[in-house]
Amino acid sequence: MTWAWVAPAAVACAIWLMAQQPPKRPGFVDVAPRSKIPYITNNSFQGRKYFPQPMCGGVAAFDFDNDGRIDLFFTNGAKLPELKKTEPAFYNCLLHQKTDGTFEDVTARAGLTGADLDFNFGVAVGDYDNDGYEDLFICSVGRNVLYHNNGDGTFTDVTAAAGIGAKPPNTLSIEAAWFDYDNDGLLDLIVSNYTIWNPKSDARCMMNDLDYYCDPRRYPSVPHQLFRNLGKGKFADVTVKSGFAAAPGKGMGISIADFNDDGWLDVFIANDTEPNSLFINKKNGTFEEKGLELGVAYNENAQVGSSMGSDAKDFDNDGKVDIFYNNLMNQIWALLRNQGRAFQYYSSRTGIQKLSMSYSGWSNGFIDYNNDGWKDIYSANGDVDMMSLRSPQHDTMFQNVEGKSFVDVSEGLGKDFLQKGYQRGSAFADLNNDGALDIVVTSLNEPPRILMNTAGSGNHWLLLNLVGHNSTRDAIGAKVKLTTASGRVLYNHVAVSVGFMSSSDKRVHFGVGAETGIASIEIDWPSGIRQIIKDAAPDRALTVDEPVK
Amino acid sequence: MARLCGVLVFLFWRSAANGQDDPERLLRSAIALQQAGDIERAIPQYRAYLKLRPDAVEPRSNLGVALARSGRYNEAITEYREALRRRPGDPTIRLNLALALYHLAQFTDAASELSSLHKEQPANQQVILLLADCWLRKGENRRVIDMLSLIESSNQGDLAIAYLLGMALLRDNQVDRGQSIIDRILRNGDSAEARLLLGTAKLTAQDYDGAIADLRQAAELNSQLRDVHSYLGQAYIQTGDTAEARSAFQKELALNPNDFESNLQLGALLKQDQDFDGARLLLQKALLVRPGDLRTRYQLASVNLAAGKLDEARLGFEAILRQAPQFVEAHISLATAYYRLNRKADGDREKALAQKLTLEQRTKPSQEKME
Numbered sequence: 001m002t003w004a005w006v007a008p009a010a011v012a013c014a015i016w017l018m019a020q021q022p023p024k025r026p027g028f029v030d031v032a033p034r035s036k037i038p039y040i041t042n043n044s045f046q047g048r049k050y051f052p053q054p055m056c057g058g059v060a061a062f063d064f065d066n067d068g069r070i071d072l073f074f075t076n077g078a079k080l081p082e083l084k085k086t087e088p089a090f091y092n093c094l095l096h097q098k099t100d101g102t103f104e105d106v107t108a109r110a111g112l113t114g115a116d117l118d119f120n121f122g123v124a125v126g127d128y129d130n131d132g133y134e135d136l137f138i139c140s141v142g143r144n145v146l147y148h149n150n151g152d153g154t155f156t157d158v159t160a161a162a163g164i165g166a167k168p169p170n171t172l173s174i175e176a177a178w179f180d181y182d183n184d185g186l187l188d189l190i191v192s193n194y195t196i197w198n199p200k201s202d203a204r205c206m207m208n209d210l211d212y213y214c215d216p217r218r219y220p221s222v223p224h225q226l227f228r229n230l231g232k233g234k235f236a237d238v239t240v241k242s243g244f245a246a247a248p249g250k251g252m253g254i255s256i257a258d259f260n261d262d263g264w265l266d267v268f269i270a271n272d273t274e275p276n277s278l279f280i281n282k283k284n285g286t287f288e289e290k291g292l293e294l295g296v297a298y299n300e301n302a303q304v305g306s307s308m309g310s311d312a313k314d315f316d317n318d319g320k321v322d323i324f325y326n327n328l329m330n331q332i333w334a335l336l337r338n339q340g341r342a343f344q345y346y347s348s349r350t351g352i353q354k355l356s357m358s359y360s361g362w363s364n365g366f367i368d369y370n371n372d373g374w375k376d377i378y379s380a381n382g383d384v385d386m387m388s389l390r391s392p393q394h395d396t397m398f399q400n401v402e403g404k405s406f407v408d409v410s411e412g413l414g415k416d417f418l419q420k421g422y423q424r425g426s427a428f429a430d431l432n433n434d435g436a437l438d439i440v441v442t443s444l445n446e447p448p449r450i451l452m453n454t455a456g457s458g459n460h461w462l463l464l465n466l467v468g469h470n471s472t473r474d475a476i477g478a479k480v481k482l483t484t485a486s487g488r489v490l491y492n493h494v495a496v497s498v499g500f501m502s503s504s505d506k507r508v509h510f511g512v513g514a515e516t517g518i519a520s521i522e523i524d525w526p527s528g529i530r531q532i533i534k535d536a537a538p539d540r541a542l543t544v545d546e547p548v549k
Numbered sequence: 550m551a552r553l554c555g556v557l558v559f560l561f562w563r564s565a566a567n568g569q570d571d572p573e574r575l576l577r578s579a580i581a582l583q584q585a586g587d588i589e590r591a592i593p594q595y596r597a598y599l600k601l602r603p604d605a606v607e608p609r610s611n612l613g614v615a616l617a618r619s620g621r622y623n624e625a626i627t628e629y630r631e632a633l634r635r636r637p638g639d640p641t642i643r644l645n646l647a648l649a650l651y652h653l654a655q656f657t658d659a660a661s662e663l664s665s666l667h668k669e670q671p672a673n674q675q676v677i678l679l680l681a682d683c684w685l686r687k688g689e690n691r692r693v694i695d696m697l698s699l700i701e702s703s704n705q706g707d708l709a710i711a712y713l714l715g716m717a718l719l720r721d722n723q724v725d726r727g728q729s730i731i732d733r734i735l736r737n738g739d740s741a742e743a744r745l746l747l748g749t750a751k752l753t754a755q756d757y758d759g760a761i762a763d764l765r766q767a768a769e770l771n772s773q774l775r776d777v778h779s780y781l782g783q784a785y786i787q788t789g790d791t792a793e794a795r796s797a798f799q800k801e802l803a804l805n806p807n808d809f810e811s812n813l814q815l816g817a818l819l820k821q822d823q824d825f826d827g828a829r830l831l832l833q834k835a836l837l838v839r840p841g842d843l844r845t846r847y848q849l850a851s852v853n854l855a856a857g858k859l860d861e862a863r864l865g866f867e868a869i870l871r872q873a874p875q876f877v878e879a880h881i882s883l884a885t886a887y888y889r890l891n892r893k894a895d896g897d898r899e900k901a902l903a904q905k906l907t908l909e910q911r912t913k914p915s916q917e918k919m920e
Contacts, residue, residue: 217911292881292900293888300821301851302878302885330755332789342889348791348821357789 024458026370026436027414028451035103035450039093041424041442043077044119049211050080050202051219052141052172054384054422057442058123058501061429062134064110065153069097070429070505072440073112074448075120075138081199083118083141092120092138101432103450111147111155118142122425122501126178128187128229130473137164137189139173139501141198144191148233164189164227164235170198171222177254177497179265180472181242182285183526186229187472190244192251192269195219213385216273216306221248224269224277226287238285247289249274253310253364254497257321258477259294259338263528265477268296270307270325296323296336300345305331309500313366314338314491315375316403319481321493322346326361326379329390333361333379351405352377355398360384363426363499367437371459371511373490374400376409380441380499382422392420395441414454421446428498429505433541435461437509460515463541464508466494469548470527474506479524482510485517512538572601576608588615606636613645622649640666647679654807654838656683667696674707681713685720686809687839693717708734708742715746716776719753727753741771745780752784760784773804779811791818802831809838817848825856843873847882854886862886877906 041057044050058075065071072095079086091113095103107113114120119141125134133149144165147155159165167173172194178187197219205214223245227235239245249271259266264281271277275297279287291297298304310325320338327333333356336343347353360383366375377398383391395417398406410418421443431438436453443449462482468475475494482490490510498504512518521533525546536542579594595612599605613628629646633639643662650659663680670676677696684692697714704710715730727750734743748763764781767774782797798815801808816831832849836842850865866883869876884899 292884293896295885298881302881330787345821348818353791354789357787 024456025409025412026454026457027412028417028439028453029414030416030419030449031101031452032448032450035095036105037093037095037103037447038088038105039074039076040089040447041074041076041444042089043444044080044090045445047211049213050199051197051214052119053077053080054213054444055121055174055424055501056119056444057424058121059425059427059440059442059448060123060125060136060503061427061431061440061505062125062503064094064134064149065096066133068433069099070431071096072103072450073123073136074442075123075501076114078117078119078141080119081202083199085115085117088113091115097431106153110153112136114138114145117145121173122175123503124176124178124189125496125503125506126187126476127473128178128189129233130186132473137176137178139176139191141172144173144176158233162233162235166237167191167193167225168196168222170196170201172197174251175254175497175501177256178474179256179267179476180526181226181265181281182228183264185468185470185472185527186231187474187476188229189227189235190254190267191225191227192254193222193224194250194252194272195222212387216250219250221250221271221274223248224251242285243287243289244279247277247279249277252308253325253500255310255312255323256477256495256497257312257493258479259312259321261320263524265526268310268312268323270310272306272308273304275304276307276325293342295343295345299332299334305334307334308361309363311365311495311498313375313493313495315366315400317373317490318403319491324364324366324377326356326364328360329358329383332356351407352398355396355406355408358390359393359396362424363502365426365428365498365504367428367439368509368511369397369437369453370399370457371436371461371513372457373488373511373513374403376400377406378426378428378439380423380426382424382443386422392422394418394420395423416449416451419449424500425502426499427502427504430463430507430509433463435463435539458514460512460538462510462512462518462536462538464510464521465541465543466508466523467543467545468525468527469546470529471525471546475525475546476506477526480508481522482512483519484512484515485519486515487519488515507541572598575601579608580611583611583615588619591615592619604635606632606639610642610645613642613649617645617649617652622653625649626653640670644676651679651683656686656838657840659683660687678709678713681717685713685717690717690721694721694723705733708737712742712746716749719746719749722753724750724753739770741767741774741777744770745774745777748784749780752780752787755787757784757787761788775805776801776808778804779808782814783810786814791821794818807834807838809835812838813845813848816852820848820852820855823855825852828852843869843876847876847879851882854882859886859890863890875906877903877910880906
């Protein structure tokens with residue numbers, strides 16, 4: 001044998017060995033301390049417990065100034081029982097991402113402190129006027145507000161002019177989501193309402209002279225609201241006409257997807273201690289609530305849980321959109337597999353039942369954190385109340401094992417990921433455009449964490465920025481089918497409303513594992529247009545414009 | 550002609566055989582075989598004797614005992630009942646009948662016989678313990694408590710009584726009193742029984758990890774102890790560990806095939822796994838132990854719903870609701886069945902009923918202190 005033979009053999013051997021190595025598991029590092037962030041989630045807790053306090057700290061990840069870097073926005077609470085943002089500690093917060101990856105506070109300059117608002121909950125990001133700049137809708141105990149992005153780094157409160165803020169007095173609005181329900185190319189808005197409440201009507205629950213948060217079941221359910229975008233910055237409340245008024249609930253997370261694959265977007269709402277709702281779009285401006293019929297309203301023993309945040313994605317890559325929502329401790333987080341005609345409860349057979357039992361989850365989402373092509377399940381955890389040692393909790397990541405089961409990999413994701421607290425809102429985004437999804441998390445009465453994915457799994461990825469022209473510019477709901485060079489098929493869609501009270505990066509993320517080629521990308525735009533892109537290269541962010549009709 | 554000859558030969562042989570064994574010889578032989586442990590040969594001897602002497606009570610009772618010993622409980626019960634018809638109220642036969650019924654998990658009938666015996670023989674400890682166990686299995690915890698509390702103080706050292714009473718108290722959520730019984734058992738040293746009771750107490754107090762630790766220790770001390778694996782399974786279910794729960798229930802059923810909770814819970818787990826036939830089998834067995842039990846019937850109907858046997862599911866839920874119209878989950882599941890049967894109006898009606906009942910239940914006075 002000569003050296004001429006040995007060298008190629010050694011190289012081949014090394015390549016083979018590398019191919020056999022399991023991909024390295026990435027972790028998460030909190031980079032928030034690198035920036036001067038004035039925001040601390042402030043629910044005004046001072047001993048007396050008010051009902052809305054556990055629901056504080058919505059977060060949005062979006063690029064408000066179109067500089068190609070994702071910025072962050074946080075909602076905040078208010079002084080109780082005054083129900084006013086009496087001091088800057090209660091202000092909302094807009095953080096602009098600078099070129100070096102740190103964040104600067106631009107809230108005041110943008111006009112987004114919300115000083116005139118009260119206790120805020122969720123934030124929904126959407127370019128409702130298709131001007132290329134993302135706008136914000138904020139949910140509140142009192143007045144909900146629509147901020148128009150002026151495109152110059154400032155926002156204007158246009159709620160009154162838009163006709164979108166009205167709601168029955170004292171209605172708690174928790175979360176909102178933008179979507180185009182009538183396929184007219186304009187984003188409409190669904191608002192998940194929870195109950196009727198104000199500080200004076202707050203029920204006080206005590207045990208041994210200690211306050212605890214009352215059971216939500218003592219408060220009534222209320223209808224969610226649907227607002228139709230009429231164009232030119234105007235909206236009409238179509239709650240009754242559309243059928244939403246007929247199915248009240250205690251709305252928490254909202255997930256938008258075309259669950260029955262008919263080309264029209266449907267709405268799933270996780271209702272706390274009430275049956276969950278699945279509003280099926282009847283393609284004529286109305287919806288029919290079919291949660292029970294389709295198997296998502298209750299758990300498999302026909303019981304309700306404390307449904308919190310939700311996400312709707314295809315976890316097993318079978319082409320059908322599934323649903324996940326989390327629950328409180330000792331309940332079971334629900335993974336509902338879409339079987340076409342109905343959903344099947346999949347928590348037990350996938351291991352979610354066992355993994356979730358000891359956690360109280362709030363925000364969550366399907367996130368392929370290691371780019372292996374399987375969407376994992378992230379959850380921001382922490383109990384409602386602060387009653388025991390088990391109440392403060394860390395986040396969890398349940399890794400998807402080929403769409404069949406999940407394993408808890410949280411312990412391996414680093415100390416920042418495992419920080420205990422009362423985590424609430426969360427948003428996913430590729431903050432540094434490296435192809436690995438990062439997570440921004442709020443925690444009650446703590447600064448937020450900006451968890452950067454350490455990447456380095458060795459897996460490949462693709463990030464798609466879909467720009468609608470016939471469809472809404474945000475292309476919310478656009479479906480993407482990606483086929484790798486080897487024939488592996490992956491599915492995803494544009495979804496901004498993810499988890500609880502939060503909005504995630506609208507770009508569609510795909511991990512493609514070890515594959516270095518993409519045979520095709522098929523996009524079904526909400527307008528009905530199908531677009532196919534052949535032979536794309538991975539490891540890049542790709543902007544795709546919808547073909548004009 | 551050949552056929553006729555055969556019949557004649559057979560009749561001759563039979564008559565000759567009968568002639569060889571007079572009744573008393575047959576009986577002596579049967580008793581001797583039974584005493585020697587040769588049950589299988591004793592049984593036909595008893596049967597032959599009873600053919601000649603059908604009114605003989607003792608031999609019929611002996612036949613019952615022999616049949617029970619060979620596991621043929623149904624036949625034993627027939628013989629005991631026949632014997633009791635001829636000698637009503639005989640306490641020994643009655644106790645044997647109760648034991649056979651107990652073995653067949655017919656706890657309601659067994660308890661009925663034992664109750665009568667208990668009235669006649671209130672000091673008979675065997676009857677008391679068996680009756681308490683039947684009631685415990687039927688979920689009639691209060692009756693166990695009432696009966697055993699009367700004799701508890703005069704039987705302080707009796708661990709069997711302490712065990713049954715402790716179990717009933719814990720199941721009845723009387724944790725403090727149950728705990729004092731556990732303490733008494735523990736004073737006799739660490740034992741599987743004590744650990745089982747401790748585990749049960751922790752399960753009731755929703756300390757599932759603690760319950761699992763004690764129950765596992767109980768199983769290590771005595772893996773044959775009845776109920777230990779069943780409770781272990783129930784504790785595992787509460788922690789979401791369905792794989793361990795499944796294994797524990799399977800172990801219990803291997804030892805104790807008629808354990809109600811194990812049959813019910815494992816049936817529900819098999820439903821989750823879509824092993825619908827396996828689930829049905831176990832749930833039907835649970836129903837044998839507790840006839841008419843609503844939880845079990847609900848699970849059985851749910852299995853049919855999950856298996857797509859929509860009409861069977863519908864009939865099951867409808868029957869449950871005729872008996873228990875306030876059963877919210879049954880209304881919800883019935884609505885699902887109706888929807889899947891394309892009976893939307895019926896589905897909507899059941900859904901509305903479920904919502905109304907839920908609301909009514911929630912508006913009942915709360916335990917929470919209001920200010």
